[in-house]
Amino acid sequence: MRALLLILTLAAGAARAQDDAPLLVQPHLFGLYLGDGLRDARRRLPPRRAWPYTDDRRLGVRRYRLEAADTKGFPPHLHALYLGFRDGELVEIEGVYDDDYSRRETYDQLARDYELLYGVPHQSQGRFWWDDGRTVLRVFPAELPAAADGAVVSSASVSSPGPSVLAWRTGVQIFRRSVFARGP
Numbered sequence: 001m002r003a004l005l006l007i008l009t010l011a012a013g014a015a016r017a018q019d020d021a022p023l024l025v026q027p028h029l030f031g032l033y034l035g036d037g038l039r040d041a042r043r044r045l046p047p048r049r050a051w052p053y054t055d056d057r058r059l060g061v062r063r064y065r066l067e068a069a070d071t072k073g074f075p076p077h078l079h080a081l082y083l084g085f086r087d088g089e090l091v092e093i094e095g096v097y098d099d100d101y102s103r104r105e106t107y108d109q110l111a112r113d114y115e116l117l118y119g120v121p122h123q124s125q126g127r128f129w130w131d132d133g134r135t136v137l138r139v140f141p142a143e144l145p146a147a148a149d150g151a152v153v154s155s156a157s158v159s160s161p162g163p164s165v166l167a168w169r170t171g172v173q174i175f176r177r178s179v180f181a182r183g184p
Contacts, residue, residue: 023118025135029093029174030075032083034135036090041083045071059179061086077101079144079169086179094173096142102170110170111139134177142171 027034031044041064048071053064066081068074075081077097084092097105105113111128114137115121121128127140143166 023130023132025118025130025132025137025174027135027174029172030078030081030095032090032093034090034093034174034176037088038085038090041090045073045081047071056084059086061091061179063092082173084175084179091179092173092175094171094175096144097170097172099167099169102168105170107139107141107170110172114139131177136173136175136177136180138171138173138175140171140173142169143167144169 032041036044045066048069051064051066051070053062055062061084064083064085066074066083067079075095077100078095079098080096082092082094082096083090084094107126108128111121114128114130118130118137121130121139123129127138129136129138131137145166
């Protein structure tokens with residue numbers, strides 16, 4: 001990841017230095033692009049079983065929560081992947097990294113990597129974000145339900161009322177600003 005970001009950073013930095021161009025957040029993560037349809041996402045991440053989802057009626061977004069067991073070819077180093085669709089279009093992509101990756105690349109380290117590409121981020125309460133007016137990229141500490149020993153609990157095994165322990169992981173999200181107008 002760092003090598004890829006370094007290459008992109010050098011290219012973007014050179015382009016910005018020449019053009020003094022405004023910020024443009026790249027609308028893709030994990031091989032998926034904002035604007036893709038559900039069929040495109042299923043082609044990229046072929047389902048092994050039906051993808052679990054929840055509906056956010058307030059925003060009109062259907063959010064799928066995927067883990068490695070749900071798909072073939074799941075992105076490496078991820079614990080969970082959230083895909084939000086509105087009117088059949090992908091409007092949100094969020095990845096929560098696994099424990100091993102999160103120890104190597106904390107959310108603030110990942111934010112520094114993106115800072116090389118996009119410049120100084122906005123920052124509030126431990127969250128970092130870049131906003132080009134259309135697309136928002138966020139890097140943040142993700143909270144996951146965990147057992148008493150701190151091991152993350154799979155979504156399939158979370159029961160009511162749920163675990164009282166949280167594990168912290170590195171999270172990254174990209175979304176269409178127009179859908180989530182309340183801000184990052």
